[in-house]
Amino acid sequence: MRVTPVIDHLVALRRDLHAHPELRFEEVRTAGIVADQLAQWGYRPHRGLAKTGVVASLDTGRPGPSILLRADMDALPVTERAEHDHVSRHAGRMHACGHDGHTVMLLGAAAELAARPPARGRVHFVFQPAEEGGAGADVMIREGLFDLFPSQRCFGLHNWPGLAVGRFGVRAGPIMAGGWRFSATVSGRGAHAAQPHRAIDPVVAGAAFVQAAQHLVARRTDPLVPAVVSICMFHAGSTDNILPDRAEIAGTLRALAPGALEALKEGLREVAEGTERAFGVRIALLFHSPYPVTVNSPAETALAGAVMTGLDASTDEAPADLDLPPSLASEDFGFMLERRPGAYAMIGNGPSAPLHAPDYDFNDRIIPRGIAYWAALARHCLSEAQQKDTHE
Ligand SMILES: [Zn+2]
Ligand SMILES: [Zn+2]
CATH class of the missing domain: 3.40.630.10 (Zn peptidases)
Incomplete structure (x- = not known):
């Protein structure tokens, strides 16, 4: 043939x-x-x-x-x-x-x-x-x-x-990044939109978590090592006058060196813990689907x-x-x-x-x-x- x-x-x-x-x-x-x-x-x-x-x-x-x-x-x-x-x-x-x-x-x-x-x-x-x-x-x-x-x-x-x-x-050498995927379930307390003091608002806490996670690449990893934190999913709430009791967040961490990847993972854990303390929410942070750096x-x-x-x-x-x-x-x-x-x-x-x-x-x-x-x-x-x- x-x-x-x-x-x-x-x-x-x-x-x-x-x-x-x-x-x-x-x-x-x-x-x-x-x-x-x-x-x-x-x-x-x-x-x-x-x-x-x-x-x-x-x-x-x-x-x-x-x-x-x-x-x-x-x-x-x-x-x-x-x-x-x-x-x-x-x-x-x-x-x-x-x-x-x-x-x-x-x-x-x-x-x-x-x-x-x-x-x-x-x-x-x-x-x-x-x-x-x-x-x-x-x-x-x-x-x-x-x-x-x-x-x-x-x-x-x-x-x-x-x-x-x-x-x-x-x-x-490294041609594709190593990665972790993660999910973060932010649990608070639901309430009337007009009585936020009776709620523990997972939307505001989740937004802070997303913002703080963006600092990890800027301040935790070596600037000479390419790395990414992407939050790709944020689901919360059902209508416009109820503060929900939960927010579901998910995303991925990527880096071209294993050390940077672990630094991002550790950093995200600390961001979750800090967000819990600052906002009074609970955050269940789960990492899954690790892929190693693809190294030729x-x-x-x-x-x-x-x-x-x-x-x-x-x-x-x-x-x-x-x-x-x-x-x-x-x-x-x-x-x-x-x-x-x-x-x-x-x-x-x-x-x-x-x-x-x-x-x-x-x-x-x-x-x-x-x-x-x-x-x-x-x-x-x-x-x-x-x-x-x-x-x-
Ligand atoms: Zn693909
Ligand atoms: Zn493919």
Whole structure:
């Protein structure tokens, strides 16, 4: 099989996945399609890691290095606003992060490498559920990913709006932020709006909490370390003449260094305690869904960069940005990079709507380029002479 004829098929498949998005750990239809497709190309896909994960291995049968290539499969709880034919058929669910495209690019690589396998070693293709807030990578690891599929190196690829169509980007060191999500339930006492002295007002206290939290980045973390505190939800009250008894607040902390992230977490706890004392409310502050900083190892980043530069030489694409600015978005591929060296890279989606926006769409023009990257990367890693052991 050659890659070119399957591109049209993969574009159709990408649009089908886009029309039928599935949320974290519910990627049943998607995983079924992925596994069926892999089986058609001669793979024996392993199913069920992290509920809906699918892993297929290409074993050349000759000793050599083993690598892991990973795509994510889940969609987001967003209602799509788009005109195209493959618009989501489900209100409140949308492939707004392009994981539909990631899935088919890795499928294409599995097809390409099955058709023209490397000389030795093994490639594990990992189709991961629940990247969006479900830490699916961590769940797969805990359920034995690296035991079942021993790999010395791991690689990930994400489309990137704003980067020219098909242009690659990567950087050594932190490329995506670590994060914590949090909820804060502010409890007070409800009363008549005209008798505020009989209330313990959670709205005013909550507003103070939100304001004070904004000072953490300005005064608690090193200004040379990028960090973010975003309060994304504030719900309180039912009408305009009653002071409510509760406010629900939620948000996220992000930073490009673990120390800064912990400083934000500790600072937010103190802001909650201070707000309790100042306003007489109770604040139940809960942290959840920690994602580590996604840190690219220098050797594997150089290797990915060399592959990108090699691909650039045969096209007129803009040269890869090997010092891509990091992002304060978070990515659970960081869990894999905590276990194995590797590189998380970007491929330009062109001037599209941003990730997670209701009018975003994955750009099908980059599918062949993503496949070419995966295939070249696998060949490059498996042909490296200095790799001595097939097991880590
Ligand atoms: Zn996302
Ligand atoms: Zn994503």
